[in-house]
Amino acid sequence: MHMGVVGDRIGPVRFRDRFLQGESVEGSVRSPILSSWQRSRLLGLSPDQSELPFQEDVDLDGPLLRAAEPVLDRLQAIFAGSQTNISLADGHGMVLARRFGEKSMARRLAPIQTVPGFVFAEQFAGTNGIGLTLAERRLCQVYGAEHFAERSQSSACTAIPLRDQLSGHIQGVLCLGYPYTEADPALIPVVRKAAEAIERRLMDQSSAREHGLLQAYLDTASLALSSEHGLDGHPVAMADFLQSELEQSDQATLKEKATELMSGDRRAATEVPLSRGRWVTLVSRPVTSAAGVEGVVVEALLPEDSERHAPAPTHPHAPSPGAAPPGLHPRVTPGPEPVTVRAPGAPLAEGPAGEAVAAPAAGPARGRVRGLVLVGEPEVGKYAVAARRRLELLAEASNRIGTTLDVSRTAWELAETAVPRLADFVTVDLPGGVLLGEESPHPTTEMHRTVVHGIREDCPFYPVGSQISLRPTTPHMRCIATRQPVLEQDLKAAFGWIAQDPQHAELLLAHNIHSLITVPLLARGAVLGVASFYRSQDPAPYGDDDRSLAQELAARASLCIDNARRYTREHTLALSLQRSLLPRDLPEQSAVEVAHRYLPAESGVGGDWFDVIPLSGARVALLVGDVVGHGLHAAATMGRLRTAARNFAELELAPDELLTHLDNLMVRLDREEGGDGPGSASTGIVGATCLYAIYDPTSQQCTMARAGHPPPALVRPDGTVSLLDLPAGPPLGLGGLPFESAEIRLPEHSQLVLYTDGLIEDRHRDIDVALDALNRALAHPDRAPEETCQAVLDAVAPEHPDDDIALLVARTHAVPADRIATWELAADPALVSEVRAASVSQLNRWGLEESAFATELLLSELVTNAVRYGTAPIRVRLIHDRNLICEVHDASSSAPRMRLSATTDEGGRGLFLVAQLAQSWGTRYTTDGKVIWAECSLAAA
Structure with missing residues (x-):
């Protein structure tokens, strides 16, 4: 491995120099590195000069650093005595902490490589481990001359993003730096395990916060019960209630509605209809733990046990007592007048006069039982709701994408599925060959805009039908080159995308389009095109979950497009074959x-x-x-x-x-x-x-x-x-x-x-x-x-x-009677001359004197053959059509055939003469014999 890296470093040095001189190195440098070099040049960075921003107010007590410190200490112990530099950066590329395998490195290296606070984002430092990992949003390795800055030429690094396991957002980057001669494949599993450990510790911090919120809820409930002014309601274990009162489908519905309420981060209430005409009131309210963590508690307000199993009280708008199923109470709210508080769009019960009412916001109503459904931070609820909606979108995509075997229609179905639930605008670009059912050997040079679909029609995207010429720096080309989706969270800073067409990019930015995901359409190893998802209305940029969702949608659409392409190809081939036949x-x-x-x-x-x-x-x-x-x-x-x-x-x-x-x-x-054999299958x-x-x-x-x-x-x-x-x-x-x-x-x-x-x-x-x-x-x-x-x-x-x-x-059409001449004769050779004379007279009446000589010879041979070898009656017919047709009918079924006659033979040359004089000749059989016929071209005559 070491020899390979040393040898590989010679290549990047040479290719890097060629790149800086403006030469093309496409295919010679790893695609992520080349894309990063191109972005660095577009940013105006210089390899020998780059000033990195420095921030003095590094938060040394943040959740990321707290979660990572034990892991960093463990890594330092693992790499003790080596030239390894261990860095932890936040989600913006600012280094929060450093560890060194050899402690003396901290004294020898420059401050930029030792002091926390320097920002290594790509837009400042060019191609490097931390910046490339944030740009590519995955594990990345950079060797020697692959670094854009000259100061990093002697080192290599392996970096991996650190994510919040709830939201999927990148919280930071863990980076291992080392001399390029010490690269080892075993570093990758080490850095992966370290990243997983940090992410677990981040998750544990979230769990600790939720435990604090739960304790705060229980403490509040206990105080309410012990207070002399407390309410009559009392908390019950929701799990017991769910198992005893609700069916499985109702349990899922209740938890789903509770998650939506928790994500709203406010006091709210909603009535949840369940099966068999029952209902439950859900109430959400804020709660703060002893550590100061703010969260939301969602409770279910239930009728008292006596109410749940007793006939419903009389109410002018309530159903009859006998109509209430066992378990939950029908839609009657006993107790004091409730407070009208609800989440936006949440359904409410109707009061006696038809007014909208909701469950109490400050606490449970008198005569009700409280059941804890969920407790947690609002962000957790938002992530759960978003995850459910992603699953719903994927399920819907399975039904909506690929309903036809038409390439263009399938691309439209992808866009219609994604708008507006994933994207505000979607464009799909396909090579011309794919639209015709073929594989495109050079998809990037013949892209055609196939779909433009969005929430509005006035957005200035390239129109459908236009040919798209893509520059190497665009996210579209990057996703094709890497065969991975590319996420541009902020299009105002996406210099590769802007460089494609600055004026066009300015128009799109003016329409508030601010975030982009490009996904290659891949199927069976072939590139079928690019799908682009744009966001404008939601101010939040796209995240990795959105990128994964877009990739999943595109993967499903790609298979459908490929099936449609293959069908189109087979249909075109079959149609071409059909028409040719x-x-x-x-x-x-x-x-x-x-x-x-x-x-x-x-x-x-x-x-x-x-x-x-x-x-x-x-x-x-x-x-x-x-x-x-x-x-x-x-x-x-x-x-x-x-x-x-x-x-x-x-x-x-x-x-x-x-x-x-x-x-x-x-x-x-x-x-x-x-x-015919056993087991054979018909085609x-x-x-x-x-x-x-x-x-x-x-x-x-x-x-x-x-x-x-x-x-x-x-x-x-x-x-x-x-x-x-x-x-x-x-x-x-x-x-x-x-x-x-x-x-x-x-x-x-x-x-x-x-x-x-x-x-x-x-x-x-x-x-x-x-x-x-x-x-x-x-x-x-x-x-x-x-x-x-x-x-x-x-x-x-x-x-x-x-x-x-x-x-x-x-x-x-019909042949006129005056264009048909017929003669019948006995099997007498002496009558041949009479037929010849009669035929010449008929040809003269038709004005076909020039055909008389050839016709006379033909009839002579055909009639003689019928008289000699055939059986009476014999009938001769001339038909004046496009050609002159001579027919001789006899009652024999034996057909003459032409043969090669020897020089000593006295006969056998009649049919040869007929074949030379006629344009075509032959024999057809009838129910009472046969007809020998010959056609003479009037034009030839």
């Missing part, structure tokens, strides 16, 4: 005019999707589905299903067959990801719903099938709206159950509306109400699909959707 640009086709919407759920992205897939023969497939669950897994599963559905659609499968394949896929995915794939429709504009027929999905809505050209009655089918993923298709004719310019259940299902609304709203929103056939989509979302979608919403609106 959904169609970006709809394909070109003329069968339907399509508009779509996708609205993610507020609680998490789900697995809703839609698709528009062009098929052969000018047909189009419309698809809407919903994967059960939310998050990345649901979005990824949706992407796999959508890809599979497109592939199955390319195979020209009927809707019921396609759903069967998707069902098998879901079963396989669930088996692969959930496992959450439960199933999906789907609706698949194929619309043929040449016949205006639409074939549909659904798997547990809501039925589509049909808007006919006359404005009639209906939900199509399709066979429901089981959801995907159950396996082994059949699906059924239905076919319906759609008049031209009808609107087919496909949607997911998030549109109509809502916890706060009946589904029939939602369907009625959907019907009303759709009953406008003249609307374009885009307008229909928006109208449906505005009228039907929940304000805060719990599930994703996918919406697809398709207005149907």
Whole structure:
């Protein structure tokens, strides 16, 4: 350890010199030391010159010195013969006493190091053990060149604050000074034990004062009983009364009210309502012990035993005797007219005429029994009340902070909880990355003001949304660097805070903002931001209890903010994945005019999707589905299903067959990801719903099938709206159950509306109400699909959707009859030439002469193939759509396939020629055979 300290001293010397020259040493010097150096420079201190204030009137009989003297003597004996200097300072940094391990040190050292009365607060002495401990309010160590003053370079010190165990206020500092070469880790437990001993002795002094107050109360009560003019009342042991008369909840209520009365430090009375309609009158009065200690006694005024167990006397405003429960008397005050004395806000009983009355202030009423509840000093009562209120605030924070998974809202909830019970104003600064759900690698360079909340709105804080640039000397940066809360009791003397923006600080000080606590928002090792608590109305500065409370509130809020941040990140990733897997640009086709919407759920992205897939023969497939669950897994599963559905659609499968394949896929995915072995756990794939429709504009027929999905809505050209009655089918993923298709004719310019259940299902609304709203929103056939989509979302979608919403609106078109040409022929090769000639004539009538040659070759190959290998009847159809579509139908179910022909083969090149001439080609199966089709681009022709 000694070698480490010697080596470390070389570093601080070099870094201290660099700091004094204006260079940056951040990260090279301990954060508390660097902050203290920066404050010392802002204070205008010079390392070689610093005049310490000296006060001659040192109180050598104060409670702190009395409590510490035996401990200081013991420390002197422990360090006898060493170069250790033992100092005791008060809460302002003034040295009250010194002890030396080697007594001759007192003669060799300068007066500033030996004589009590010098003030070592940081604003006078710079970085030193006593001053740094008061600034940091915790145990601190300073080695060699870490001292700001050059006179202290050869020494090191360990200092610890001394606190009043009742209030938590710092009463003083115990400091051990020694040569830096003699530093030892064992000094820390020694100085901690010494501080605990001093604090216990301070507490014993408080206990002695309370014992004196109790004796003074008992003496006063005895005198009252023995006096010939004494009152009839007599004291009883309150503990006996509490156990015999009151329930446990009533006992707690009585003690709580008594504590509040004692903290008021005045004569007062209040009536405390208890359970079962009973009540007790509490009276507080001052008392002074024989040693001159002033305190407060709180008594309970009770009915005489005979009254407590006898029927209540008749009173015009009293309840009937039978209504009074056993034990305490109902609200009737016998005896002489009481004195009206009460604490501010304390409830009083009503007299016969309705006037407010209270129990006697000078003594108990005649006919009453006195019971001692509490005795002590008013400050003790104030601390007890403050402690209870802190617990109440923490309990309230558990319910109020983190009600949503929104980062900004959670920060607001922290501020709303703290104002006004802890702070008059609260600001919260978060890095931009945290607001977006990310961790910020450099939180101090991208802080954004997220919350400004307080008792008034005219306080000139930086507004919400502004970027905050923090200087290293500010309490905000110090709390981030140390990851500990920073307390600035007096902002007028907080030079680091003022140096951030002197004009802005002056404006805040002008609004009487005088004390500050900054707390880092930390969660799982990451800095999420800074919360600042300001006080203005209460003239007392913040204390360590307030700092601990602010730290506890911030810790709870930090976890909630981190949960919200992580949720935001996952939600953003899931939404990005979801949107990347959904169609970006709809394909070109003329069968339907399509508009779509996708609205993610507020609680998490789900697995809703839609698709528009062009098929052969000018047909189009419309698809809407919903994967059960939310998050990345649901979005990824949706992407796999959508890809599979497109592939199955390319195979020209009927809707019921396609759903069967998707069902098998879901079963396989669930088996692969959930496992089949014992003890395996499913990852959450439960199933999906789907609706698949194929619309043929040449016949205006639409074939549909659904798997547990809501039925589509049909808007006919006359404005009639209906939900199509399709066979429901089981959801995907159950396996082994059949699906059924239905076919319906759609008049031209009808609107087919496909949607997911998030549109109509809502916890706060009946589904029939939602369907009625959907019907009303759709009953406008003249609307374009885009307008229909928006109208449906505005009228039907929940304000805060719990599930994703996918919406697809398709207005149907029909291919005119004069753009379709059909020929039927027998399986005779001689008829091929007739079909070729007829097709060329039809193309000429359509004005497609440039496509005639390629079309003639295509038809020749396709018809020849059907005649040679197919089965009659054979039907040829030409469709003039965006492209020219050639179809040849025959009754055979065997499909041709293209193969590589050898140079010696005489056949097998027909389909190769078709593939070269056509833009695309393929085969689809029908109920009575198959269709071989080919599309030729008119633009290419």
